[in-house]
Amino acid sequence: MELRQARAFVTIVDEGHVGRAAERLHVTQPTLSRQVAALERAVGVPLFDRSRRSLALTHAGEVFAAGARDLVRRADGVVAATRRAHRGELGVLRIGFVQSATFEALPGLLGPFRAAWPSVRIEVTAMTTLRQSAALADDALDVGLLRPPVSAPDMETRTLSHDPLLVALPGGHRLASRRRVSLADLADEPFVLYGRESGPAVHDRIVGFCRDAGFTPRIVQEAVDVQTIVALVAANVGVSLLIAPTPRTDESAVVYRPLAEDLPTWEMALVWSRDNRSPVLTRLLETVL
Template identity: 65%
Template sequence: MELRHLRSFVVTAEELHVGRAAGRLHLTQPSLSRQIAALERDLGVELFSRVRRRLGLTPAGEIFLASAKDLVRRADQAVTDARTAERGELGTLRLRFVQSATHDALPRLLGAFRRAHPGVVLNLETMTTLRQIALLRAGEIDVGLLRLPIDEPTVATRVISRDPLVVALPAGHPLAARARLPLRALAGEPFVLYTRASGPSVHDAIVGHCVAAGFTPRIIQEAADVQTIVSLVAAGLGVSLLIAPTPPSAQDAVVYRPLTDRLPRWDLALAWPAASTAPVLVRFLAVAGEAY
């Protein structure tokens, strides 16, 4: 049973006139009649009857018409969906992101992409840079938002922001009264930091900056995510150094202060398999280029 035969049947059933149906289908009348006859042979039933030279549907034809219309509609939709997916306007985008991207970059990118391509399903999950690199290398995700530097030749990157470290202080802390702080002002303070397992480069860099400023940070608590760190700072357990932009917090709980030290900034980058030509990825990168 061929799709073109089904389409010819549906149009003929709608017109109940071979000449008009042939005109709609851009076929000759003999060609249309052969297609209807072939469909009837495939089904083993008669679909049309002629009474006093008028074309009509048989009981079997009336029952078959609803299913035939549905099959033709679904086939047309499948073609449309395939062509739309080829343009990157349908499908699924598998995106992973570091938590520090959730306060500005992620909502900006996703908002712009959703407005441009509402038909694409977003598969999202927070993930460390190291884990993202492994999945990008394996082709198991389409794009990541991660922190540079990385050393992976199969992964392409594009920097979208360069973010500073800032101090997080309990709102009632004596240093909170100052607009800016030198890093050495935190010597002797208890620290709440990222666990090294969740981000060794960030953890090691913060400790290294403190040592360069003349002290070793006294780490009394570690946490895997920034929101937990902020909650612990708000509870008065210690101070912290975080990559901006920072999560929102009530001013009577935690305050953020910039550093006077000239420290390297942290590059936030889009990353994707360098060999990928997936249409949905191409569309996302184009939207990202406009957003940044």
């Protein structure tokens, strides 16, 4: 049995007339009659009762009609879904993101895309820049929100923001009343910082800024995510230097202050492989860039 034969049969049943069905399918009436005859031979039983003057189904034809209608509907659905997938309106988008992207960059990316293409399934995974670089190179991610530089070759990069370094202080800290804080003012403070193993570039750059200010930070606790760092600062374990934007907090617990020094900022970038031909990725880039 061929799909076109099932479609011809369903159209005849819907129209109740072979001539009207032929017009709807843009074929001649003899052609349509031959398709139905071939279908009956393939099924092995008559589907139409030809002993009557009006068009009527046999009992077997009624059973076949229900299944054939479902078959045609599902076939049409498969074709429609395939075309939508080709246009990037259907499929899966795999996004990696560094934790500092959760406060502005990730919502700013996903909000407009989700509104425009609600049928695309989005898979998001928190990953360091190093892990995202490897995943992008291995085609395990479609796009990354990360802090350059990217070690993987053949990547396209679009900078989304330039983010400054902020001081995070316990709410009752002696420096909390200042509008700006100098790095030198933190020389004797205990520090809570990102662990180097999870982000060596960020860790080394922050420590380098401190050394340029005349001291090496006394790190009493390391953490892998910004929420933990902020919680430790609130617990008065130490101060920290964090890349903006930062988690919202009650100023009685944690206070953020800009630095007095004019330091280089950090890029937040959208990164993807030039070799990635995913239509969904193309839709994302067209929507947000």
